[in-house]
Amino acid sequence: MYDFAIFWDWLAFAARWLHVITAISWIGSSFYFIALDLGLVQREGMPVGAHGEEWQVHGGGFYHIQKYLVAPERLPEHLTxxxxxxxxxxxxxxxxxxxxxxxxxxxxxxxxxxxxxxxxxxxxxxxxxxxxxxxxxxxxxxxxxxxxxxxxxxxxxxxxxxxxxxxxxxxxxxxxxxxxxxxxxxxxxxxxxxxxxxxxxxxxxxxxxxxxxxxxxxxxxxxxxxxxxxxxxxxxxxxxxxxxxxxxxxxxxxxxxxxxxxxxxxxxxxxxxxxxxxxxxxxxxxxxxxxxxxxxxxSTVPQVLTGEQRVSATGEAYMASQHFPAVRDTVMGRCAMCHSAEPSWDGIAFTPKGVALETDVQIAEHAREIYLQAGRSHAMPPGNVSHITPQERALLVAWFEGRGK
Structure with a gap:
């Protein structure tokens, strides 16, 4: 299961990377063509049917672009x-x-x-x-x-x-x-x-x-x-x-x-x-x-929370683990100073990414993220400012990988 969690996180990373690359391509071409269309001017001597043209310079050369509002008289051999x-x-x-x-x-x-x-x-x-x-x-x-x-x-x-x-x-x-x-x-x-x-x-x-x-x-x-x-x-x-x-x-x-x-x-x-x-x-x-x-x-108006926190079946399994009491102590001591409704760490006004780790339910529901961020990797705490030990990281790994044990 833990190998799958790592694979899935990398799959999400790959999809996000692809999404960013393709979005840059789409947004870039969209912005360019809107700017080009708005900048077209009509000049004498343009071909029949041409709505406007634009001269541009880029990459060491000049571009002469013409737009046909409906279509040219003859379809070009290559159309992008x-x-x-x-x-x-x-x-x-x-x-x-x-x-x-x-x-x-x-x-x-x-x-x-x-x-x-x-x-x-x-x-x-x-x-x-x-x-x-x-x-x-x-x-x-x-x-x-x-x-x-x-x-x-x-x-x-x-x-x-x-x-x-x-x-x-x-x-x-x-x-x-x-x-x-x-x-x-x-x-x-x-x-x-x-x-x-x-x-x-x-x-x-x-x-x-x-x-x-x-x-x-x-x-x-x-x-x-x-x-x-x-x-x-x-x-x-x-x-x-x-x-x-x-x-x-x-x-x-x-x-x-x-x-x-x-x-x-x-x-x-x-x-x-x-x-x-x-x-x-x-x-x-x-x-x-x-x-x-x-x-x-x-954004300074605090979120009003009502009702009792609910836990999923997966969260219940993590809370039932024999490791959970020690994990809770570790998270409360190393993470909760930032990941809380009212962070006590200087310079942190709101809980990072909206992830609070103050209660048993919150800790159990974020087991996978704790495992990936503070167990398998050393991304959290940033710069290890709360001095989490290798033994505590190993505990987080054992807790997630041995869910329900």
Whole structure:
């Protein structure tokens, strides 16, 4: 079992690494093409059908780029499609969701003090919410609201606020933030897979058949791409949030998530305006700073805990181990000064990663993490500041590997 735990942790690392790599590729190409599109200018002498052009310098050379709003008269021999960056980002992200949150549902996905459900039910709620989110968004885009980007965003924002609140009523704070990001990222990737690329394929098929493509396909694809552009920065924040309990582990975490969307939109508005040569609206940075200060203030409101802590069957097995009394003493003496509701270690204001280790239940429920962080590796305590001994580390290993003995 312990060999499997090590293998699974490395598998999660590999999936996370792949997800970061593919996300960089997708976000980079998305930001580049939005900036390119906004910076296009019309000049005399451009080919028939060309909407605009741009000259750029990079890597020791010059690039002359032209955009056809509908399509060129003749399809070029080589056509590069930008789609696999999006697909690979979503697939690797979902794999990571399954590896960490689905396989470790009792620890990472479910908080029985929030909602006491079984792992299959929690996983079904997770996956179902991602599908429902796309269907709801897509239908809104197909209404008359979809013809006005600003109005559509004003309607979508309160929906996102409700979604953020809803996730915090179902999952742990850490999982809730991750799911808000996954909810949004699913919409973004589905935009590419189900709208943008299919529309572009219709245009290509018309060109091959000698027909004149309908301009509506390009307009729809461009609108969805713009939506993705404004949603990117909030998603990046939410995907990083699992390292910061000040974001996900406080009472108003859902409000914090909502404000992050506003900050992301403000920052993208600044860069989009600059790339479109419409000036530099510096006020966006001022307002984003104010909102971030509000977020910092909201994070100081302590989480209100109610009800008795619940323990899973796995946690009960670890608590029944003959090693548990000694393990509890070790954790309380070497770890709990930081991993507590009110850390006593100087400079630590909130329990790291939201992991408290003050009670028997908390220690038992985090057995795997204690084993990996302080038993098999020396990651915890940082710099061994609490002077945990080799014998105590060996005890933690024996406890986890001999569960129930």
């Amino acid at each position: 499609w930008f789609k696999w960056e999006s697909y690979a980002t979503w697939m690797s992200g979902f794999a990571l969701l399954a590896i960490v949150y689905y396989a470790g549902a009792d620890l990472f996905l479910i908080d029985r003090n929030v909602l006491d459900v079984s792992a299959p039910v929690a996983i079904a709620l997770s996956f179902g919410s991602l599908v429902l989110g796309w269907l709801m968004y897509d239908q809104l885009c197909k209404t008359r609201l979809g013809e006005n980007d600003t109005l559509l965003m004003l309607v979508l924002f309160p929906i996102l606020v409700v979604v953020a609140w809803g996730y915090t009523q179902i999952f742990s704070g850490r999982a809730a933030f991750l799911h808000i990001g996954a909810f949004t990222a699913t919409i973004m990737s589905a935009n590419v897979f189900l709208v943008i690329i299919p529309n572009q394929k219709v245009v290509v098929a018309d060109l091959i058949a000698g027909r004149k493509p309908d301009a509506k396909y390009g307009r729809i694809a461009k609108t969805r791409s713009l939506h993705n552009n404004y949603l990117t920065l909030p998603v990046v924040f939410l995907m990083l949030s699992n390292h910061y309990p000040l974001a996900f582990g406080t009472q108003f975490n859902w409000v914090i998530a909502a404000l992050i969307f506003l900050i992301g939109v403000l920052i993208r508005h600044y860069f989009n305006s600059m790339h479109a040569r419409k000036g530099k609206p510096h006020w966006t940075w001022g307002l984003a700073t104010v909102l971030f200060l509000v977020i910092m203030w909201l």
